Amino acid sequence: MxxxxxxxxxxxxxxxxxxxxxxxxxxxxxxxxxxxxxxxxxxxxxxxxxxxxxxxxxxxxxxxxxxxxxxxxxxxxxxxxxxxxxxxxxxxxxxxxxxxxxxxxxxxxxxxxxxxxxxxxxxxxxxxxxxxxxxxxxxxxxxxxxxxxxxxxxxxxxxxxxxxxxxxxxxxxxxxxxxxxxxxxxxxxxxEDVGEPQAGEIDWSSVAFAALGFGALVYGLSKFSPDNVASPALLVVAGIALVAVFAVRQLKLQRTGTPLLDLRVLLAGTFTKGLVLMSIAFLAMLGSMMLLPLYLQGVRHLSALETGFLVMPGGLAMGLLGPTVGKIFDRFGGRVLVIPGSIGITVSLAGFTQISMDMPYWQLLGLHILLMISLAAAFTPVFTLSLGALPPHLYSHGSSMLGTLQQVSAAFGTALVITVMTARAKSLVEGGAEPIAAELDGMRLAFGISAALSVIVIIMALVLPARAADHGHGAPVEVEDEAPAPQLVKD
The missing domain is CATH 1.20.1250.20 (MFS general substrate transporter like domains)
Incomplete structure (x- = not known):
């Protein structure tokens, strides 16, 4: 029930x-x-x-x-x-x-x-x-x-x-x-308090597997470089193994006890599709957020403060557009936002593959604003659709899974673009290219890979429903005890 x-x-x-x-x-x-x-x-x-x-x-x-x-x-x-x-x-x-x-x-x-x-x-x-x-x-x-x-x-x-x-x-x-x-x-x-706390013992082995597994995975990804592959790879493999043990443990606890992270959220198709879309979009976003300051400061020689002011309009545009995106979602559903947003993400990342020593700043500003606006058009509806597809007693677990995958995606996106950029630049320098030109070429390749990955975002956007109710509200989850209905409780 x-x-x-x-x-x-x-x-x-x-x-x-x-x-x-x-x-x-x-x-x-x-x-x-x-x-x-x-x-x-x-x-x-x-x-x-x-x-x-x-x-x-x-x-x-x-x-x-x-x-x-x-x-x-x-x-x-x-x-x-x-x-x-x-x-x-x-x-x-x-x-x-x-x-x-x-x-x-x-x-x-x-x-x-x-x-x-x-x-x-x-x-x-x-x-x-x-x-x-x-x-x-x-x-x-x-x-x-x-x-x-x-x-x-x-x-x-x-x-x-x-x-x-x-x-x-x-x-x-x-x-x-x-x-x-x-x-x-x-x-x-x-x-004000929302709902009533539920009883349940914590499974400390799950805490250990989660902390060690996700920690090793994120740390291993953060340490990747062309000159340092073996050790980070071992950490990533160990992290994946521990996360797998954690997942098996949660499946067992779903039948016999209280899971730390309820994996039944993945039974909701809309949530799982949204999870994939959010993870890839976050990977592409963090990759670009890492590459753009490196380009502006390392190649164009802007100060950190100047770089901050140049990328700030994109973040402000993303935030200020949020309420409008939300109103459109409430009226028309998610597809009219998520599909154009996912296409905008790919277009903007493809545009960044054309960076050069003298690319006008207004073009960089325009591409960054397009990326941030496109992310706003995708993130708000996908968050709402994904969590809305879950039964209420799984909201907290769905939020936790989305947050966890965002951290892993951030680490993977950062590791991917830095490794690709550095490896490409090193190869070109060894071939006789100028260091700055080689670094610039490496950045273009890294942006290109991010753009290619973002095509997955478009694919997932096309299969998402307009509203969570379109595919049935909630996951087909059976629970033995009915959770108490939350209500606002004034102190």
Missing amino acids: RADISAPTTGGKTPTVIRLLVLATFVVILNETIMINAIPSLMTDLKIDPQAAQWVSTVFMLTMAAVIPVTGWFLQRVSTRKAYAIAMGVFLAGTALSAVAPTFAVLLLGRVIQAGGTAVMMPLLMTTLMTVVPEEARGKVMGNVTLAISVAPAMGPVVSGLVLRFAEWRWLFVLVLPIAGAVTYLGYRKL
């Missing part, structure tokens, strides 16, 4: 609980990208090399990949307010520790703690949204969510570039602390 959950009517407005969660999510996601421009300062202040400095980003990604699979189970066991308080409390503790870190090791520990809190916020937001917003209004509300979560990463490098012109890197954390503290206090005071 499936739990019957009736969402409260919103009257077309974004519920307060969602507004508060969006605000908190904006703060933690902003922090995820705010350290990008701080690498040179870290190297000087903490006396570390570039490889070590990159760990401030790598360790964040690793922690996210390890923690997100646990959130599906976690969000079903605690109330909305408690999950929010734990996530933001952990994030604040990590931010404070990072601000006063006397050594690089302590800074990394602070980033791990920050990421632990961040990993909970997005699944919490998506699960709550799917529960309290009726299906006919989800597109609009999801569009407003897209605005916040798209603008935040776009603003991160620009904000950090401005701060670092006047202060040291520690101020990136010091300035976040009071903002995050105020958001946490306001949210906890006004947030």
Whole structure:
């Protein structure tokens, strides 16, 4: 039997609980990208090399990949307010520790703690949204969510570039602390609980397999380079093996206990198609986000701040278009958005294969805005369609799986484009080519591979339904106990 959950009517407005969660999510996601421009300062202040400095980003990604699979189970066991308080409390503790870190090791520990809190916020937001917003209004509300979560990463490098012109890197954390503290206090005071927590013991072996498996997979992918293939490949193989053990364990727990990540979400065809589309689109997006700054700074010699300002309009366009995309989705369904969006992704990535030493900046800006707008047209409907195809008691597990695959896709996309670019450039240099010309050619090839992969996004867009109900609402899942119907509970 499936739990019957009736969402409260919103009257077309974004519920307060969602507004508060969006605000908190904006703060933690902003922090995820705010350290990008701080690498040179870290190297000087903490006396570390570039490889070590990159760990401030790598360790964040690793922690996210390890923690997100646990959130599906976690969000079903605690109330909305408690999950929010734990996530933001952990994030604040990590931010404070990072601000006063006397050594690089302590800074990394602070980033791990920050990421632990961040990993909970997005699944919490998506699960709550799917529960309290009726299906006919989800597109609009999801569009407003897209605005916040798209603008935040776009603003991160620009904000950090401005701060670092006047202060040291520690101020990136010091300035976040009071903002995050105020958001946490306001949210906890006004947030309402959604639904009732369910009983269930945690399977610690599943936690270990998930953390080690997804962690090894993401770390192995992040370490790939033409000069270093064997060791990362072994890590990736080990990660895949551990993830396979984790999956087998979940299948067993679905019959005999409480799974950490319920794989029955994959029985919903629309969810699985959306999962594939989102993973490939995220891979292409992260690949381009890695290549474009390398091109602008390494080939065109722009500063980090100038690069941030050039790519910011694309992120802002993606976010500002979110509410409009949501309204169109509510009225016409997903296909009128996802199909053109997927084509736009491929066209923009193909356009980036034409980069040169003197390509006009307006063309680069136009291609990047096209990519971001196309991603907005695809992401909002696909998120809504995918989760809407699940029965309500699997919303948290669906959100967790989407988040986990995004982290893996991000790592794979980054590893793919960097490895392809570096290998191609090295081969050309050995053949007598100029280093800059060789690097540029490697970037073109990497963009070309991303464009080729994005064709899969078009294929998946063509097989997605216009609405989740078109293929039947929910997965054909049988559960022994009927989950309690969530309702807003005021303190």
